Amino acid sequence: MFYLLVKVIKKIRNNAVKYSLVALQVFIGISLLTVFLTISSSITHKYENLKSKAENSLIKLKIYLQQQNSSIDSLRISDDNNFPLPFSIDDYNWIKEKYKSNLDISIIVKKNMNFIVSSKGVADISTVSFLFVTDSFFNIYYPNKKVDEFSSTSKVYIGKKALETLINGKLPEDSVSLYKEVLTSNQIVLLNDDVLEITPMDNLYENSSNHLTLYVTVESGNLDLDECVILPIKYLSEKTDLATIANMFVTFKFINSDFASDIGAGIISYLYKKYGDLYDYNFDTTLSEYLRQTNVYKAYSLGLMILSIFILLIISIGLTSIILIIINQRTREIAISLTLGATIEKIFLEIIMESTFVTIQGGLIGIVVSILLLKTKVHFSQFEIIIDFKILLFSFCVSMLIGIISSILPIKKIKNITPIKILHSL
Structure with a gap:
């Protein structure tokens, strides 16, 4: 050799x-x-x-909706399947059937309120997010917490930081009624499971501002629940001005991300057929960038x-x-x-x-x-x-x-x- x-x-x-x-x-x-x-x-x-990252976290599709002089009966968010802007959960059953996916959807109406908080003699502004949610919210954000019939109870779930702000902060006079209502609801449940008993009071949403954002789920990574107050969606008043702009988020969990573009196009096509050119339907830049990069x-x-x-x-x-x-x-x-x-x-x-x-x-x-x-x-x-x-x-x-x-x-x-x-x- x-x-x-x-x-x-x-x-x-x-x-x-x-x-x-x-x-x-x-x-x-x-x-x-x-x-x-x-x-x-x-x-x-x-x-x-x-x-x-998309499959293990959540794929987000945001549809930008704009309607001039829109006034919404917010009770219909959970009660009326045919009302245009709130987009009831039932409207999306066809997505589950079409893609055979485990698609969790929860409606969230979010309102931010600023509180003046004094710390060591220095005044600072702290924001608390009030979330009015349907029951599916906890399935998405707290899957290990058993929250039975949340919408039919008088409980208010609140983050520790949000509670400290509510107790120590000074709310602008135009939102005093909402502040009082939150602190006088039947029961406040801290997200660490501590319970505070508080006297109930009506007119939760009497004197709030006119700017709200409508969501159909949001990404958990973008929401700090420690700074949030979570209430059943029933607390919304019968008539609420959602402002002329609303953002709808649809979250896909446990689904192949290759379907994201198809699902997004399907939702937009569905909304356009149902509501015509009443709104503008566009992809969220996050999802668009994700699809562009992967392609x-x-x-x-x-x-x-x-x-x-x-x-x-x-x-x-x-x-x-x-x-x-x-x-x-x-x-x-x-x-x-x-x-x-x-x-x-x-x-x-x-x-x-x-x-x-x-x-x-x-x-x-x-x-x-x-x-x-x-x-x-x-x-x-x-x-x-x-x-x-x-x-x-x-x-x-x-x-x-x-x-x-x-x-x-x-x-x-x-x-x-x-x-x-x-x-x-x-």
Whole structure:
């Protein structure tokens, strides 16, 4: 075996120019292949992170609604399935049926109130968010808390920070009635499960401002419940001006994120058919950016993979041609070796070892150069380049396989070489 290896190295030296061209092709090909695969892997990693983040947290679709002089009977948010602006939960049953998904939907009407709080002699403004919610709210935000028939109780759930603000803060005079009502409801339940008994009082929503935002679920990561007061939606008065702008959020839980665009388009189509051009229907920028990025990343990744395969084909074809030329030049030598007793298998092995030895050398240099290139020359602000050992190992194996595969066709030519034919040609 050692003798064969020495003979192979000698043959490579004798054909240094041709094999240098082979090594150069492999070097360029493996360098580009490693770079492209690494970038493609990094893109895929970024895409999977986006997809996983969306699926493991929540996919949010916001539809921007605008109607001039809109006045809403807020009781119908939970009672009337056909009222336009509040968009009852029943309106979205078709989504569950169509996509067979576990789709949690909860209506939330949110109102922010500012309190003046004194701390060490310095006045500061602290905001408390009043959330008027349906029962599904707790299924989304507190799935481990058992809240039975929340809408039929007189309980008010409140965060610790919000309670401290309510007790210590000074509310503007135009919202005093709401402040008093919250503190005099039947029962306030802290989100840490402590309970405070408080005397009930009517007219919870008598003197609030006119700006409210309508939500159909929101992302839990964007809502600090410690600063919120959570009340049953029944506490809303019969008539509430929601202002001329409302935002609707639809949250998809436990659903493949690839459906996000289809679901969003379906909802917009549904709303347009039901309400016409009464409102403007647009995607939220968060979801739009998510969809745009994932589509771009997938396209880049696919393009780089196709380019890598194309480069490999060119390398293999070029290497096969060079080995054929070398075999043609050594036809007489091969015939003499066969006459002297060399087996066809030994000649096959010699050719394969020559080409593989050269391609491995070119591949190793290409891998080293690609690592240096990825570390120093290539910069992508959109995602982090991750050098994966598996890709480096794959590139090494590819360089070796190129040498083996490219030798198969030339080896078939050797089978046609016989000493008799060579002697007749002399």
